[in-house]
Amino acid sequence: MRALAGPAMLLVIYGGFMIHRMATKEDAPSREFTELEFAGADDDYTGACYSLSTILVSNRAYSRATRTWTSPKEGAWTLTLDDVVDGYGGPVRVFQKFTFEKYGDQVRLVWVEASEHLSTDLKHNIDELLEAPRSLRSTPIERCQKEGAKGYLYVPPKR
Numbered sequence: 001m002r003a004l005a006g007p008a009m010l011l012v013i014y015g016g017f018m019i020h021r022m023a024t025k026e027d028a029p030s031r032e033f034t035e036l037e038f039a040g041a042d043d044d045y046t047g048a049c050y051s052l053s054t055i056l057v058s059n060r061a062y063s064r065a066t067r068t069w070t071s072p073k074e075g076a077w078t079l080t081l082d083d084v085v086d087g088y089g090g091p092v093r094v095f096q097k098f099t100f101e102k103y104g105d106q107v108r109l110v111w112v113e114a115s116e117h118l119s120t121d122l123k124h125n126i127d128e129l130l131e132a133p134r135s136l137r138s139t140p141i142e143r144c145q146k147e148g149a150k151g152y153l154y155v156p157p158k159r
Helices: 002-023 052-060 122-135
Strands: 037-039 047-051 066-073 076-087 090-103 106-114
Touching: 037 052, 037 122, 047 052, 047 122, 052 122, 106 122
Parallel strands: 037 106
Antiparallel strands: 037 047, 066 076, 076 090, 090 106
């Protein structure tokens, strides 16, 4: 009987973990929120021709950071990127927190918090977030697929 106690206990623990995992839902913004056009860093908040989801997916290609979403208020989401890198004295935590807010049919980056030596300047971070979809030639939103479309830092593909 004792021989079954170990495997049975592991099965109970694993089953409890799976039930907990399936019953809890990780916070994340709705698809409606992430499909909004990302606003540029100019004074007019010109659309960047990419949805927030495209920007997030294309930037994930270059990052091994873990992602956590929280919602500080209605219509706003904060994405925390957390990583551990090798430093001179051993492992070092590196993080960035990006707060996005919905404004009409756009989503804007409104706040950045980051580890020491990382920029918190909004324009710098917006430009940096747009680099990945541009370099990967990600698909722009529908409005920018038309000839003559303009967007913040957007360079239409050559036809």
